[in-house]
Amino acid sequence: TTFDQIYKDSEMWIINMETVCSDQPRVHAFHYQFIAGLGWTPAKPLPAGNIQSFADGADNGLIVVSFGSALKTIPKELMDVLMETFENLPQRFIMRFDSEHPANTPSNVMLVSWLPQNDLLGHNNTRLFITHGGNNGQLEGLFHGVPMLTLPVFGDQFYNARRAFLRGHGLFLDLKSSSARQIHGAITELLLNPKYRKSVQRCSRILLDMPEPRKALSFWVNHVLKFGGSHLKPSSMQLPLWKFFMLDVAAFLAVSAAIMSACIFMCCRCTAK
Structure with missing residues (x-):
């Protein structure tokens, strides 16, 4: 079975992408349904322990840093730049980092091999999300109304970084060439300029006012089970x-x-x- 056959024979495609306030409008037939946020869940209380106490004690604000699974290991040169940047800021940083902790890790930085990203983004003290620009992470940031600094690594992350910038939801920098001064400046701009938080929180309110994603998915799946999908497809597909x-x-x-x-x-x- 070829991909072309799967594409033509599938009754419906569900795309985990938001096209109302975070991306550009797209023209598509009804067999393509853009339903973003199927994984959205309200933030739960953080598990008792070091992460909770670290987040609750972030009186100057908490910044969540995660590159997901895009970077298996973060080069030492990049970690040195990040640690130098974070050390000179008053906020606390919690970062997903699954390697040996650098010796120069500042006291305001917590490095953990796993973090409850969704719950941290919904924490009252969270002020910024530093991310590689993965689609799911970006949607979580939108859901919780948190501005984003994107350092894309590969693939669609460069596009995602630019769409967040054009929509006013954050800034983006080049991961390999950015200096500590540039990252410090971008973080400061995002924290002190209220337009970013205002823009991303407006988008969050719009998304929360849209039909609930799971209900939309359930409707379309049941519709296709009842009637098939041939009436939803354009004849040009053949x-x-x-x-x-x-x-x-x-x-x-x-x-x-x-x-x-x-x-x-x-x-x-x-x-x-």
Whole structure:
């Protein structure tokens, strides 16, 4: 079975992407449904222990740092830049880091191999989310209304970083070339300029006012189970590419234009003689 067959035979595609206030509007047929936030859940109380006490004691604000599974190991040079940046800020930082802790880890930084990201983003003291720009993490940031500083690593993360910037939900920097001064400046801008928090929290309120994602998913799944999905698909899906792009028409027009040009050229030569 080829991907092309799966694409054409599938009754419906559910896309975990938000296109109302965090991305650009997209034109699509009904067999494509953009339903973001299927994993959204309200923040739960943090588990009792070091993480809870660290977050609760962040009187100057808490900043959550996570690169997800995008970086298995963070290069020492990058960690040195991050530690230097965090040390010179009054906020507390909790960072997912599954390696040996650097010797220069500041007292305002907690490094943990796992963190309850959703619950931390919903914590009252959280002021900023430093992320690699993965789609799920970005949606969690939107859900909780937390501004984001994105340091993309690969793939769609560069696009996600730019869409967050264009929508006013945060800033982005180059992960490899950014200095401690640049990261410090971006964090300061995001914390002190209220437009970012205002923008992302407005988007959060819009998303929470939309139909509940699980109900939307349930509706479309049940609809397809009852009626199938053929009425939702455009007929163009069954066309070969040369028909879809009307290459035969383009070829006919190109040949006609060439013949007409040749005739005009010959007529002009005969007239000149």
